[in-house]
Every structure is written in C-alpha cells, then in structure tokens.
Amino acid sequence: MEAVKLDNFLKVDKGIPVPLYYQIKQGILQAIQEGALKVEDMIPTEAELCEICGISRPTIRQALGELVTEGYLYRLKGKGTFVSKTKIDAKFLNKLQGFNQEMLEKGLKPSTKVINFLCVPGREDINAKMKLEATEPLFYLERIRYADDEPLVYVESYFPYRQFQMLTNVDFVQSSLYQSMRDLAQVDVTRVQRVLEAVNAKKRDEDLLGIPKGKAMVRVQTVGFTKEGRAVEYSVARYRGDRTSFSIELQV
Known part of the structure; x- marks a missing residue:
C-alpha cells in the first residue's frame, strides 16, 4: 500500500514558539479532518516524514506517538502506521x-x-x-x-x-x-x-x-x-x- 502524500499539510515553521512535534501532529490531524487522510490510509514512514519536514526522527516519533495514544492512528508491526476510524x-x-x-x-x-x-x-x-x-x-x-x-x-x-x-x-x-x-x-x-x-x-x-x-x-x-x-x-x-x-x- 502506498502512503498518502502530506507535503501540503506538513509545513513546519521553526521560527515560531510552537514545538515542532506539535506542528507535525496538528498537520496530520488537519489532513484527517479535511479528508486528505481517510480511514485505513497509510501515512508516510518516519524516515519519509523526516525528509518532508526537515526535522529529526525523535520529533516525528513524538508526534506520531501522541496521535496513536489518542486513537487517531494505529500501528501494524512490519506494515506501517494507518488512520483509525473516527472516534x-x-x-x-x-x-x-x-x-x-x-x-x-x-x-x-x-x-x-x-x-x-x-x-x-x-x-x-x-x-x-x-x-x-x-x-x-x-x-x-x-x-x-x-x-x-x-x-x-x-x-x-x-x-x-x-x-x-x-x-x-x-x-x-x-x-x-x-x-x-x-x-x-x-x-x-x-x-x-x-x-x-x-x-x-x-x-x-x-x-x-x-x-x-x-x-x-x-x-x-x-x-x-x-x-x-x-x-x-x-x-x-x-x-x-x-x-x-x-x-x-x-x-x-
């Protein structure tokens, strides 16, 4: 399965006093809310998101981890990270x-x-x-x-x-x-x-x-x-x- 492109939603601004992980998290949430990401869509890998955003993997991992914890995303070992059903x-x-x-x-x-x-x-x-x-x-x-x-x-x-x-x-x-x-x-x-x-x-x-x-x-x-x-x-x-x-x- 090919991951959905999220470039338009992940425009990180390092010059504002908002944590980078939070900007990533909000960008992915916006993509879900606007329908660019649909239920069961696979999101890009951590490495791909690092390349898109130009930030470190721990920052990406923190953003994805919170979205998984809050139920917006879920992980399948060896397959990737996917969009959950809406709560x-x-x-x-x-x-x-x-x-x-x-x-x-x-x-x-x-x-x-x-x-x-x-x-x-x-x-x-x-x-x-x-x-x-x-x-x-x-x-x-x-x-x-x-x-x-x-x-x-x-x-x-x-x-x-x-x-x-x-x-x-x-x-x-x-x-x-x-x-x-x-x-x-x-x-x-x-x-x-x-x-x-x-x-x-x-x-x-x-x-x-x-x-x-x-x-x-x-x-x-x-x-x-x-x-x-x-x-x-x-x-x-x-x-x-x-x-x-x-x-x-x-x-x-």
Whole structure:
C-alpha cells in the first residue's frame, strides 16, 4: 500500500514558539479532518516524514506517538502506521440521553446484545448505592451496545427486583431500560451521577468488545435517581478508548 502524500499539510515553521512535534501532529490531524487522510490510509514512514519536514526522527516519533495514544492512528508491526476510524463522541455527560437515541442522531445504527437478564442475590456494595437492604434481590442486566455493528460498550446494570418485577419479560434487545421503567413501573429517572475512570482492557473486554488486552478504556459508573431523589439503578459501563471520546460542556 502506498502512503498518502502530506507535503501540503506538513509545513513546519521553526521560527515560531510552537514545538515542532506539535506542528507535525496538528498537520496530520488537519489532513484527517479535511479528508486528505481517510480511514485505513497509510501515512508516510518516519524516515519519509523526516525528509518532508526537515526535522529529526525523535520529533516525528513524538508526534506520531501522541496521535496513536489518542486513537487517531494505529500501528501494524512490519506494515506501517494507518488512520483509525473516527472516534464517537459521547455526549451523555451533558444530558440524559439513551444510547440508541444518541447513535441515531450521529447517523449510526444502534443495536444491543443481551448476555444476561436475571434476578440475583443482593450485593452489599451495590445495594448500598441504592440505599437498599443488603439482602434485597436485584435484577442484573448485562449487555453489549453496538454502533453500525461494531461493539462499543459493555454494560452491567442493577436495579431492585421487587420494585421492578413487571420488567421480567421485557426484551432489552429492543427496549430501553429507563423507558421501560417509565412505561411499566411509572418510575422516571430524571437525574444521574456519573464517575469516569481510565482503565486498561482485560481479557474479558478483549473477548466481548474486540479491544486488545491492556489497551485504554473508560469505565463509567452511573447511579440513576428519580425526581424525588431515590436511587433506582446502578450501572458500570466499559467503553472502548480507541472508538469513543467524551466531551463536557460548561456554562459560565
């Protein structure tokens, strides 16, 4: 495969107070954003980029390394460096929105695989998050969420069994959890608390999501509350770091 020419995007100016590696990085990002570099395109080798830019290999290596770490590029040993698929920007930090709705708004086809949906004994740590007695049984819902048939996130959800027994026969391949709570139990989740944590992929993540063990992921813990302030759901989601990003919008 022939590398895409990037000469027009890699005009380095050594006379400005901007690090050279950063200029290279931004030039490659611009080429991706403007469509000169497309998904799966191979970029020039480090030696070729050194010749194009007239700078040292460590500087080139730093620019490429950051782009790989941030998920814009990926390397194949013995073959080269290639453009990754565009990350999906998750907006759920700014608003309470279902996965399916968010993917549809981005022009992607959402789908769900249900691995488990069953009643399990209460767990003291999880029950405490919903202020339940330690022995109170829980529903356990285990799912993989997809966008355009690509697995993006593995989700484990817990909610009180006695309060939501009417959800026993819900098909969560087709149905939203919060919508089902609203329609069948008249319980409306109006507020959530979320905690994000950077983690590394485990063997199970590799098996379920196809992300290599050790790669970056984002672990999101969520507690869902009603308007009265009652916690009715706790979930842990593990997002692929190579395919998702998260943005927060603040008003000052």
